[in-house]
Amino acid sequence: MNRKILNIVVNGESHQLLIEPHWTLLQVLRNEIGMMGTKENCLEAECGVCTVLLDGRAVNSCILLAGQAEGCSITTIEGIGDPEHLHPLQEAFIECGAVQCGYCIPGMILTAKSFLDEHPGCRPSREEIREAIAGTLCRCTGYRKIIDAVETAADRIALSGAKQ
Amino acid sequence: MSFDLHRPASVTEAIDLAQRFAPTARYVAGGTDTVIQINRKKIDPVHLIDVACLPGMSEITETADAFTLGALTRYRAIETHPAFRVNLRALQEAASVVGGHQVRNIATIGGNIVNASPAADFVPPLLALDASVDMAGPNGQRSSPLLNFIVGPGKTALLPAEIVTNIRFAKLPARSATAFLKEGRRRAMEISVVCVAACLTLEASTSRCASVRLAIGAASPKAFRPEQAESYLLGQSASKENFAEAGRLAAEASSPISDVRASAGYRRALVAVMVERALETCLQRIREQDQ
Numbered sequence: 001m002n003r004k005i006l007n008i009v010v011n012g013e014s015h016q017l018l019i020e021p022h023w024t025l026l027q028v029l030r031n032e033i034g035m036m037g038t039k040e041n042c043l044e045a046e047c048g049v050c051t052v053l054l055d056g057r058a059v060n061s062c063i064l065l066a067g068q069a070e071g072c073s074i075t076t077i078e079g080i081g082d083p084e085h086l087h088p089l090q091e092a093f094i095e096c097g098a099v100q101c102g103y104c105i106p107g108m109i110l111t112a113k114s115f116l117d118e119h120p121g122c123r124p125s126r127e128e129i130r131e132a133i134a135g136t137l138c139r140c141t142g143y144r145k146i147i148d149a150v151e152t153a154a155d156r157i158a159l160s161g162a163k164q
Numbered sequence: 165m166s167f168d169l170h171r172p173a174s175v176t177e178a179i180d181l182a183q184r185f186a187p188t189a190r191y192v193a194g195g196t197d198t199v200i201q202i203n204r205k206k207i208d209p210v211h212l213i214d215v216a217c218l219p220g221m222s223e224i225t226e227t228a229d230a231f232t233l234g235a236l237t238r239y240r241a242i243e244t245h246p247a248f249r250v251n252l253r254a255l256q257e258a259a260s261v262v263g264g265h266q267v268r269n270i271a272t273i274g275g276n277i278v279n280a281s282p283a284a285d286f287v288p289p290l291l292a293l294d295a296s297v298d299m300a301g302p303n304g305q306r307s308s309p310l311l312n313f314i315v316g317p318g319k320t321a322l323l324p325a326e327i328v329t330n331i332r333f334a335k336l337p338a339r340s341a342t343a344f345l346k347e348g349r350r351r352a353m354e355i356s357v358v359c360v361a362a363c364l365t366l367e368a369s370t371s372r373c374a375s376v377r378l379a380i381g382a383a384s385p386k387a388f389r390p391e392q393a394e395s396y397l398l399g400q401s402a403s404k405e406n407f408a409e410a411g412r413l414a415a416e417a418s419s420p421i422s423d424v425r426a427s428a429g430y431r432r433a434l435v436a437v438m439v440e441r442a443l444e445t446c447l448q449r450i451r452e453q454d455q
Contacts, residue, residue, distance in 0.1 A: 002166075002168060002425070003167070019165075020166055021168055021169040021204075021212070022166060023166060024199070035447070044200050045196055045200065045242070045263065045264075045266065045267055046353065048264060048266060051266055054269075054270070056272075057240075057269040058201070058265055058266045058269055059266050059269050060266045060267065060270075061195075063195060063196055063199040063200055063203075064191070064195060064199070064270070065169060065195055065212075065214075066218075067169040068169070068192075068195060068214055068216055070171065070217075083281070094432070109263075109278060109388045111265055111266065113267065114266075114302060115265060131260075131352070132265050132332055133265070134264050134351075134352035134353055135263060135264010135265050135266050135267060135352070136264065136265075136266075160387070
């Protein structure tokens with residue numbers, strides 16, 4: 001087969017892999033690197049569970065050819081916090097009870113992070129948050145608490161930014 | 165499913181690759197349509213040429229009298245660009261309803277145009293701005309009005325191995341505004357049932373229409389400009405009655421189909437109402453600027 005070398009940085013760690021040209025970033029993350037936090041579902045960029053950050057911006061890893069991410073830096077849910085050092089979004093999701101089955105949550109948190117990082121220090125309205133997560137579906141339909149959590153996290157991030 | 169992924173370093177190299185591997189080669193940019201089409205086995209390219217990595221093609225450039233958008237400009241860049249917040253709002257309104265946040269971070273406006281979907285949301289605002297498309301190919305560079313560039317559903321005027329490099333449009337005169345309206349079955353992540361863009365300029369000190377450009381998507385095989393509706397309004401007062409008549413003329417000029425999303429009759433009724441509302445929105449925006 002015509003495998004090619006792929007160089008990517010995932011959660012700060014450099015990887016050099018041999019990949020098939022048709023593999024998506026999702027396949028590489030799960031099957032080659034073993035990062036299972038990035039979920040697989042629709043494979044058509046409709047549901048958002050496969051969301052990762054590509055150089056800081058949320059994208060659907062299910063329809064991004066891994067080869068197109070050559071030289072890029074990827075952040076998955078495993079890369080934004082750990083049990084001892086939760087990201088403010090992760091803290092807020094737990095506190096607000098925003099997690100039901102949990103399947104959409106990695107994508108939801110990374111979509112929210114990408115959105116909040118675009119407007120440092122801003123407190124988006126609930127409507128803006130709803131719009132930002134429109135491409136990330138929760139089929140438990142627990143959106144109200146998810147929006148509560150993003151709002152809470154945005155407030156805290158804005159406050160901690162103001163203190164610094 | 166198997167293909168080779170090529171990553172050229174320049175437009176020239178991309179064109180060379182496309183020529184060398186024709187007819188089994190295909191350009192890919194953000195991939196948000198191409199990769200889905202490959203997965204659905206609708207297309208089966210042997211050579212994918214990744215143009216997303218080409219340098220200098222995602223810039224938004226403003227000169228004294230025009231804007232140039234690189235073909236690789238992402239929707240999110242349009243949505244957040246400060247220069248489009250006043251009289252070019254239609255661009256932001258259309259960019260903000262393409263897919264979700266994740267798709268808008270990577271999908272390119274060049275890709276939307278080259279796909280030539282009759283329901284492409286970003287095409288009507290560009291038609292309303294009378295945009296031109298710059299292309300590069302084996303025989304050099306050329307330009308075409310966007311109206312002629314899109315030939316039919318999924319069909320463009322691109323010749324083999326040609327690639328879109330820029331989209332250009334002139335800045336609007338004083339007392340101008342644009343608006344974009346979309347109707348779908350739900351508010352987000354939806355293919356348009358009908359979408360409408362309007363660009364209205366009023367005479368210097370009257371409420372008469374000095375220039376009108378309308379563009380309608382998803383109501384004919386390709387997005388179109390209802391010329392009769394436009395010329396009806398020229399020199400006329402920007403009134404609710406005249407806007408309604410323009411809507412009626414635009415609906416008459418449309419040729420929608422019935423499909424899973426809506427019936428042809430419903431689409432035609434939408435065209436009339438949405439053209440009227442888009443013009444009213446433009447008028448309101450011009451009045452806000454006047455103040």
